[in-house]
Amino acid sequence: MRLHRLDRRSDAQGADLLIRSARLLDPRTGLDQNSDLLVRDGSVAEIGAPGAIQAPDGVEIVAGEGLHAVPAFFDPHVHLRTPGREDEEDIDSGTRAAAAGGYCGVLAMPNTDPVVDSASVLGSLRERANREARVPTGFLAAITVGQAGLQLTEMAELAGAGAVAFTDDGLPVRDAGVMRMALQYQRLCGGVLALHEEDPALSGQGVMHEGAVSAVLGMAGIPAVSESTMIARDAALAAYEEARIHIQHLSAQQSVVAVEQAKASGVQITCEASPHHLTLTDEAVRALDANFKMNPPLRTESDRQALIEGLRSGAIDCIATDHAPHSREEKEQPFELAPMGVTGLETAFAVLNTDLVGPGLLPLGLVVEKLSAGAALFGFTAPALAVGEPANVCLLDLAAEWRVGEGGYESRSANSCFAERPVTGRVRMTIADGEVVYRERSFAIGIAGGSG
């Protein structure tokens, strides 16, 4: 499926522009060279040696010297808080944040108010996305009615109404019998089951990772095994039912092991990791700042290293932000009372580039690939820099230094766990399914002056 099957504003304009002399990097096709890239009416029309392509009349020229042009990113895990909490995020603001982060597509979770568990809720949401979404946006529907974990939603009807996949994200499907029926039902309605893995009997009242830091802070812990035991359970069920599952936001070493074992035994399982779990640990919670509170929680350095190694080895298939906006007053509560979740769309590339690529832990190509790999896991054609393809391009300035939040956020919420951090690497421009959806301010001014 092409990204244009997703929902977006109906007034999207196909771009006509020539990116001059950027470093084109597309790890999936092996492309890595300085080139010109011509986009006509939203599609990649030509790739040629630097300076070789003649700019047709009326085509904007974008100076790409010193910049990387990569396939734009795809985030299979965001919360747009619509319907119900439009004060925290709406489709317009959430997809503007995505565009600013270099994303050409996002998949929104159904844990809204009301929950996306019926075709009518999904239908009105999709209508709204057709008016507001800046980048192609897909919606997952709930696995169980009201995400209560008891009764399956009308998954077949929801699939027919355009649900991209199914998830009870935010909550696990606690009952193994219900989980099994959802896996059986997949034969009828298709669609991956995306799973938030957590055994509530083990995570209990926990608010952070269970370990030395929670012991010192006196806060109830969420042990790593609350995640890994559920992954093992659901991998066994998926194997038995020959179903396809995707594990959301892996946080622990044991979870990487559980996924590796399942993959080795042939289970149809994929998984994702988030930028915050790849760059931060539970040490950050010592600040008692609720912007470090999310579920699953930040874990230890060895967990973080296992996630990085998982990306390297292929055990982890993609990077997803779990962008979870929360209002200021909710996050200005004591840690134990504040809701879980942090924003992430606008910072993902910069923090990964700063903490993983810069120090040499992961190559740039791998990070770029994993940032868009989520598309294929949910049945979409991965963004590619290839002639004839729709233009899904992100222009990156790897050397740009900035401070997270210095110019505000496109998101309506500011609960970033990277707030105030100096980072290196910035998205200068994003083209999503043929349309220019973002130009970084200083860069846009530069273009105006340079191309006029």
Next chain:
Amino acid sequence: MMAWAAEGRHLLSIDDLGREDIQRLLTRAESFAEVSGREIKKVPTLRGRTVINLFYESSTRTSASFELAAKRLSADLLNIKSVGSSVDKGESLKDTVQTLSAYDPAAIVIRSPNAGAAQMVSRWTTASVINAGDGKHEHPTQALTDLYTLRRRVGSLEGLKLWIVGDVLHSRVARSGILAFVRMGCEVTVCGPPTLIPRGIEALGCAVRHTLDELADADVVYSLRMQLERMQGTYVPSLREYAALYQIDSRRLTPTQLLMHPGPVNRGVELDARVIDSPQALIVDQVESGVVVRMAVLFELLAGGGRGARNATEQEPQPA
């Protein structure tokens, strides 16, 4: 370790205090103990300044001793309890603190059921903030009180072997206590059922035991309150079994050991009635010490050369 009173403005955690800071506080408390022996127990140090007690959780000892401490230093005192205040009407902690700050208090003493509350408050006010217990995190003035009480009895704390027995998982007294006793050179062991000892507590510098077999090694036995009100899960199969395994009674307590407990005691659960009333028990002394130690904390923060000092750097307690 940083020099606390010179730079620090708040007492949020025992971790804020270096060994010298603690020693200075304890010495200051001793000088107030002398005032407490007088007929008129007041000194004018904080005259005209306001101390606010902001209590979001029920408390007898801590709130009473802070109240007395503030009054004996001649401060104006405001007691705000969550029940019957605008907190009851759903006002957020931030709004409450900003509102109270408008009265220009010199100090806000806060007790909260949530870890980190005192730290947050300190970001929202120009007053000195004193943590009077935040969730299961810390209770630094209790730890200082315990240090003071024990030092009065035994002199030096260096090398003393202290066993903390009971529900460490839910105890802010234990967390501040471990930090404080370790900082003063004690060897601290925590002991309790594995379900009530948090995984990773060794990070605070203590050893862990699950039986009382080696209790005789201890110089001091610090028994913790079984926090029945915090027991949301079944952490122990029964109080009967807990008492059988961990109750400190006259068989387990050797005649040379000292016994401490932060109160209130569950008689017949963590402590046997006879040891509570024995001369080895420092439990009443702990309560008594609470006032002078909290006077010392208020004095050091507000008058002892910290940011809030008003010509009081060298001031010694004088009768009013």
